[in-house]
Amino acid sequence: MKRSSSHRALLYGRSAAMGCIALLLLVAGVVSSWDSAQHIVLAKGREHGTMTVTGCGADVCTGPFAPADGATARSRVTTEKSVAVRKGGRFPVVVKPGTDVVVRTGLPGFLHAWTPLGGALLLAALIIGGGLRLTRIAWSTGIAGAALLVATFIAL
Incomplete structure (x- = not known):
């Protein structure tokens, strides 16, 4: 079945919107984490x-x-x-x-500072997998976020 150009435009628009939402989540996670992490990473x-x-x-x-x-x-x-x-x-x-x-400071402080990024990675994984249908990237993103949160829980 041949798709109309309006249907393709709708699919591209949906993909662009989902990509923007996933990117917004990741940027918000980094910005939120960096507020505390900068003092640990740049501690000199x-x-x-x-x-x-x-x-x-x-x-x-x-x-x-x-x-x-x-x-x-x-x-x-x-x-x-x-x-x-x-x-x-x-x-x-x-x-x-x-x-x-x-x-x-130290490993527990470093991991705790990056906890918002771990949550953002988990949320972005849902958008990437469900909205963008990029399952491998979604699994990788979700596993990275979960690993960060579990490591933080163990370290603290």
């Missing part, structure tokens, strides 16, 4: 040390910062609350420049 010249959690609120946990290098000790810094942060816990951190906000 930043203040490194250890944070001891003394208390947690609804969104953030606080505690003192003990510097590892020539940085300044701080009596109170904050970090994003996650399931891996408990009162009394100590972990390596890097201070965001110009603030008293710290980001966890």
Whole structure:
């Protein structure tokens, strides 16, 4: 059966829309992850040390910062609350420049920072497989996202 040009245009339009949605998801995942990951990936010249959690609120946990290098000790810094942060816990951190906000470093911190990208990869895999009908690429994308999320869960 021969398809009309309007039917082909509709198929191309659907593919373009699905491709834009998948790309938007991936870009949003990278941008969201980069907000924290930049301080871990580009940590040279930043203040490194250890944070001891003394208390947690609804969104953030606080505690003192003990510097590892020539940085300044701080009596109170904050970090994003996650399931891996408990009162009394100590972990390596890097201070965001110009603030008293710290980001966890090391492999657990690195993986935790990229968690939004893992979720975006999983969501994009559904769009790529279902909307674009590119099953191999969808499986690869989904497996990469799931591997990142599982690695983060194990590391934390």
